[in-house]
Amino acid sequence: MASNNVHPNLTACEGISQTLFTEEELRIRVAELGAEITRDFAGLDLTVVAMLKGPVVFVCDLVRRIDLPLRMDFISISKFRKEGRASGIRILKDLDCDVAGRHLLLVEDIIDTGLTTNYLIKNMQPRNPESLSVCTLLDRRSIRIIDVPVRYRGFEVDQDYVVGYGLDCTERYRALPFIAKLSHRPTQAPAE
Numbered sequence: 001m002a003s004n005n006v007h008p009n010l011t012a013c014e015g016i017s018q019t020l021f022t023e024e025e026l027r028i029r030v031a032e033l034g035a036e037i038t039r040d041f042a043g044l045d046l047t048v049v050a051m052l053k054g055p056v057v058f059v060c061d062l063v064r065r066i067d068l069p070l071r072m073d074f075i076s077i078s079k080f081r082k083e084g085r086a087s088g089i090r091i092l093k094d095l096d097c098d099v100a101g102r103h104l105l106l107v108e109d110i111i112d113t114g115l116t117t118n119y120l121i122k123n124m125q126p127r128n129p130e131s132l133s134v135c136t137l138l139d140r141r142s143i144r145i146i147d148v149p150v151r152y153r154g155f156e157v158d159q160d161y162v163v164g165y166g167l168d169c170t171e172r173y174r175a176l177p178f179i180a181k182l183s184h185r186p187t188q189a190p191a192e
């Protein structure tokens with residue numbers, strides 16, 4: 001801990017213009033989502049799947065608010081860009097578990113165009129889960145390109161780029177305990 005008692009993460013705050021969701025607001029909303037999921041999946045065989053790395057902070061808090069026995073699994077993908085445009089997606093690390101016959105909860109940090117979530121849904125469907133539901137902490141519905149079914153939504157956000165609580169801008173800001181708006185829009189495509 002720094003001797004002046006400043007949280008070490010706050011030294012990475014350069015470029016942040018405004019706090020959007022405080023630690024307390026996130027804690028309350030995550031608990032509400034956890035309670036809702038607990039009610040909906042009581043008695044069912046639940047597997048919570050998250051992508052690396054954006055949703056990791058959220059999913060770790062969320063599963064501790066789901067009062068059910070569950071499995072956790074992770075998938076990692078890489079997006080290709082050609083001449084600045086999205087051109088393909090490849091799996092870098094697949095799930096460890098067989099999800100056939102299980103109730104899958106896909107956890108996202110933010111759904112923007114919907115392309116990433118749509119890819120994951122299409123990738124999970126042939127594995128024959130008993131059901132597939134999507135939970136996203138943030139939803140930016142205004143710029144959706146592909147419609148995706150969102151069952152659990154933390155907050156709606158506008159077009160401003162946001163960081164913190166797992167969300168990054170070129171790998172920075174992920175460890176901030178709150179979510180903030182960035183004062184500049186990133187020039188590179190966001191990493192997962």
Ligand code: IMP
Binds near residue numbers: 109111116160161167
């Ligand atoms: P989509 O495929 O356009 O829906 O993009 C979703 C992915 O883009 C998320 O999983 C994030 O990794 C990233 N992303 C989109 N908007 C933001 C943002 O405002 N901050 C940080 N990452 C973002």
Ligand code: MG
Binds near residue numbers: 054167168190191192
């Ligand atoms: Mg990201």
